[in-house]
Amino acid sequence: MSAVGSKLSMPFQLSGILLVIGLCIEAISLFWIHPLAFLAFFVLGGLFLGAGVLLYLSSIIIHGSPPHSDDSNSN
Amino acid sequence: MPGPTAILFVLLSTTIILLVVLLARGSLTATPAGKILAFLAFFALPMLCGFWGLNEHLERSKQTAFCLSCHIMEPYGRSLYADDPMYIPAAHFQNHRIPAEEACYTCHTDYAMYGTIRVKLHGLRHIYMQYFGTPMDPIHLYDPYNNRECLHCHAGARSFENATHMALLDQIKANQLSCASSGCHDTIHNAGSINKVKIWRAQE
Numbered sequence: 001m002s003a004v005g006s007k008l009s010m011p012f013q014l015s016g017i018l019l020v021i022g023l024c025i026e027a028i029s030l031f032w033i034h035p036l037a038f039l040a041f042f043v044l045g046g047l048f049l050g051a052g053v054l055l056y057l058s059s060i061i062i063h064g065s066p067p068h069s070d071d072s073n074s075n
Numbered sequence: 076m077p078g079p080t081a082i083l084f085v086l087l088s089t090t091i092i093l094l095v096v097l098l099a100r101g102s103l104t105a106t107p108a109g110k111i112l113a114f115l116a117f118f119a120l121p122m123l124c125g126f127w128g129l130n131e132h133l134e135r136s137k138q139t140a141f142c143l144s145c146h147i148m149e150p151y152g153r154s155l156y157a158d159d160p161m162y163i164p165a166a167h168f169q170n171h172r173i174p175a176e177e178a179c180y181t182c183h184t185d186y187a188m189y190g191t192i193r194v195k196l197h198g199l200r201h202i203y204m205q206y207f208g209t210p211m212d213p214i215h216l217y218d219p220y221n222n223r224e225c226l227h228c229h230a231g232a233r234s235f236e237n238a239t240h241m242a243l244l245d246q247i248k249a250n251q252l253s254c255a256s257s258g259c260h261d262t263i264h265n266a267g268s269i270n271k272v273k274i275w276r277a278q279e
């Protein structure tokens with residue numbers, strides 16, 4: 001996983017944000033027993049979680065072996 | 076002991092906190108241990124939370140409250156409280172012959188192989204029709220009620236194995252004679268006229 005300074009590179013940051021949103025949607029949907037809660041979890045939550053995980057996996061494949069923090073600091 | 080939902084909330088919170096920490100302190104991922112942590116936070120834990128959440132929602136969709144949360148189902152929910160023992164769903168619900176918390180699902184699931192998947196797909200169709208389509212009026216079953224769903228509990232029960240049932244057992248098992256529409260147990264929900272029926276109120 002590439003880190004620029006103390007921050008992750010852009011695809012990993014985006015992946016993390018998508019995952020946090022997806023997990024928050026899942027958590028909120030669990031407070032409500034209603035078909036709309038299921039729909040929100042399945043469609044919205046699934047979309048964000050799926051996109052976040054896929055973006056993470058594709059970033060690992062594209063970036064190959066993650067550089068050390070020293071390498072990334074030199075960027 | 077905390078229930079599965081509480082554990083899921085702990086897992087969700089932990090994953091979110093872990094992700095936020097890694098987003099704020101990306102340098103943590105520079106070490107091999109950090110990379111494993113990132114893999115857990117970005118892949119393993121969200122996948123676990125997703126599948127666990129899906130299972131939780133599917134379990135909740137079996138609840139009577141879930142089915143009755145749609146406006147169109149209100150008269151059917153009301154029929155469970157009909158103060159008349161001839162009403163088959165009411166007699167089952169009020170006497171706890173079926174779990175009161177999963178009353179609709181217990182009788183309207185499909186006790187065949189892949190039946191659960193089939194009813195879940197029907198459920199998704201119901202959600203679609205409720206919010207994006209036009210629900211059928213009056214609503215009715217996709218297929219005639221299958222005796223298999225009755226026999227799932229009643230077959231082999233002493234109360235069921237009386238002379239009448241045993242004489243007709245082959246026809247009942249073959250669905251040639253419906254339990255619900257043969258003049259035997261044919262007072263079902265009667266949702267259209269449920270407002271004219273006396274309603275039972277459970278004692279607190």
